[in-house]
Amino acid sequence: MGQREQVATSLAAAVGEEIGALLAPVDAELLRHYPGDPATRQPVHTVYVPGDTFTAGTVRSWGDQALAALDEHAPDAASLAAVLGLAGELAEPVYARVRAKLEREPVEDLRVDFxxxxxHRPDAEEDEAAARAARLIAEADRAGTAAPYTGIRMKCLEAPVRDRGIRTLDVFLSGLMEAGGLPGGLVLTLPKVTYAEQVTAMVRLLEAFEAAHGLAPGRLGFEIQIETGQAILAADGTATVARMIRAAGGRATGLHYGTFDYSACLGVSAAYQASDHPAADHAKAIMQVAAAGTGVRVSDGSTNVLPVGPAERVHEAWRLHYGLTRRALARAYYQGWDMHPGHLPTRYAAVFAFYREGYEQAAARLARYADRAGGDVLDEPATARALAGHLLRGLDCGALDPDEVATATEGLTRADLEGFAVPRPGV
Structure with missing residues (x-):
C-alpha cells in the first residue's frame, strides 16, 4: 500500500448547511414538478371509435378485420417484408408477432369518442351512448376482454359545448361507479385545450367527482390534446403547454398531438396535413421538451390515408403508415393514433421491427454497463436508462420475449431493467 493521502478542507460545515437551506425550495420544486417517468406501460397507439358505433365486440372486430387484411394483402412473412422493406432476418419474427398480437391483444388503448x-347529437342520445359505453367497458373489464387502457374523449371545455362535455364525463364516470368502480386502465382525454385555465377547470371537475364518490384525491387523471397553435405558443411568447402541465397538478398523463386540427389552425393546406410536416415537428418538439421529466407522455398523431381498396392502394397506405410510425419512434414518440383496423398490421410491424432491430445491441451494452465491463462505447447512467427503457417497451408490447431478453442481457431480470430505467426524481 502506498502512502495515505492527506485530505484538507477549507469550508466550515455551516457553509454546507447554508447552501442546503438556500436550495431547499428548489429541491422541493424538482421533486414535485419533475418526478420522472412513472415506469408504467405506455400503449403503442390509441384507437378512436365513435360513441354511437362502440360495442362489446369492437376490440375483437378490429383484430379480425386486421387479420383479414393481412390474409388478403400480405398472407405470409415474405409478402409483408416485400411491401414494407423489412430486412430478411426480421421478416419471420415480426410477421409471427404481428399475427399473434392481432389474435391476442389487437388494441392496446381504446378511446370511445364523443x-x-x-x-353533435340530441342530449338524450348522447346521454344514452355515454351510459352504454360505461356499462360495456365495465363488463369487459370484469370479463378480462377490455383493452389494457380504455376511456372516453369528451367534448372540450369551450363555451358552445362545455355543458355537454361536462355532462358526458359525469354520465360516463357515474356509470362506471354504478357498475362496480373505476377500471385500472381508465383514461380520459380533454380535447382542444388552448388555455391553462381549461386544464385547471378539468382538475376542478375531477376533484368534485372524487369528493362526491369518496375516491382518493388524484385518482382521476387525463390526457391533454394539443390541437391549436395557442396551445404551443402563448400570446406573450411563452410555451403554453408547459403551463398546462403545471396547471394539471400531477393529473396530466399525456400530451396528444392532433394532426389535422393543429395543421388547419396554422393554415396548412389539406393535402399537406401530415404528422411529418415541419409544423407538426415543431409542435411535438415543444411538447416533448415541456413534458421531459414530468412523467407526462407525448403521443404522435395519425394519418388519414386508409389502407382500403385494391392491393396496390392498400400497400401504398401501409408503406406510408409504416414509415410515419418508424419516424415517430426514432424521435421518441412511442405512441400514436390509429384510425382504421387496416392500420394495425403496420403499427405493430413498425413497432416490433424497431424494438427487434435494436434489442441485441441494447442488451449487450446494458449488460456491459451493469458489469462495468467496458467495451467500444462508453455509456453513462442516462444512456443505461435509455437502453433499459428500449428493452422494457419492447417487452410490454410483445416485440420481445422475456427469455430472449434475459439471455441477451446475461441474466438481468425485469426488476433489474426497471431499476436502470427509472431516473432519480428531480433529474
Whole structure:
C-alpha cells in the first residue's frame, strides 16, 4: 500500500448547511414538478371509435378485420417484408408477432369518442351512448376482454359545448361507479385545450367527482390534446403547454398531438396535413421538451390515408403508415393514433421491427454497463436508462420475449431493467 493521502478542507460545515437551506425550495420544486417517468406501460397507439358505433365486440372486430387484411394483402412473412422493406432476418419474427398480437391483444388503448368522431347529437342520445359505453367497458373489464387502457374523449371545455362535455364525463364516470368502480386502465382525454385555465377547470371537475364518490384525491387523471397553435405558443411568447402541465397538478398523463386540427389552425393546406410536416415537428418538439421529466407522455398523431381498396392502394397506405410510425419512434414518440383496423398490421410491424432491430445491441451494452465491463462505447447512467427503457417497451408490447431478453442481457431480470430505467426524481 502506498502512502495515505492527506485530505484538507477549507469550508466550515455551516457553509454546507447554508447552501442546503438556500436550495431547499428548489429541491422541493424538482421533486414535485419533475418526478420522472412513472415506469408504467405506455400503449403503442390509441384507437378512436365513435360513441354511437362502440360495442362489446369492437376490440375483437378490429383484430379480425386486421387479420383479414393481412390474409388478403400480405398472407405470409415474405409478402409483408416485400411491401414494407423489412430486412430478411426480421421478416419471420415480426410477421409471427404481428399475427399473434392481432389474435391476442389487437388494441392496446381504446378511446370511445364523443367529440369530432361523434359530433353533435340530441342530449338524450348522447346521454344514452355515454351510459352504454360505461356499462360495456365495465363488463369487459370484469370479463378480462377490455383493452389494457380504455376511456372516453369528451367534448372540450369551450363555451358552445362545455355543458355537454361536462355532462358526458359525469354520465360516463357515474356509470362506471354504478357498475362496480373505476377500471385500472381508465383514461380520459380533454380535447382542444388552448388555455391553462381549461386544464385547471378539468382538475376542478375531477376533484368534485372524487369528493362526491369518496375516491382518493388524484385518482382521476387525463390526457391533454394539443390541437391549436395557442396551445404551443402563448400570446406573450411563452410555451403554453408547459403551463398546462403545471396547471394539471400531477393529473396530466399525456400530451396528444392532433394532426389535422393543429395543421388547419396554422393554415396548412389539406393535402399537406401530415404528422411529418415541419409544423407538426415543431409542435411535438415543444411538447416533448415541456413534458421531459414530468412523467407526462407525448403521443404522435395519425394519418388519414386508409389502407382500403385494391392491393396496390392498400400497400401504398401501409408503406406510408409504416414509415410515419418508424419516424415517430426514432424521435421518441412511442405512441400514436390509429384510425382504421387496416392500420394495425403496420403499427405493430413498425413497432416490433424497431424494438427487434435494436434489442441485441441494447442488451449487450446494458449488460456491459451493469458489469462495468467496458467495451467500444462508453455509456453513462442516462444512456443505461435509455437502453433499459428500449428493452422494457419492447417487452410490454410483445416485440420481445422475456427469455430472449434475459439471455441477451446475461441474466438481468425485469426488476433489474426497471431499476436502470427509472431516473432519480428531480433529474
Amino acid at each position: 367529440e369530432d368522431g361523434y359530433g
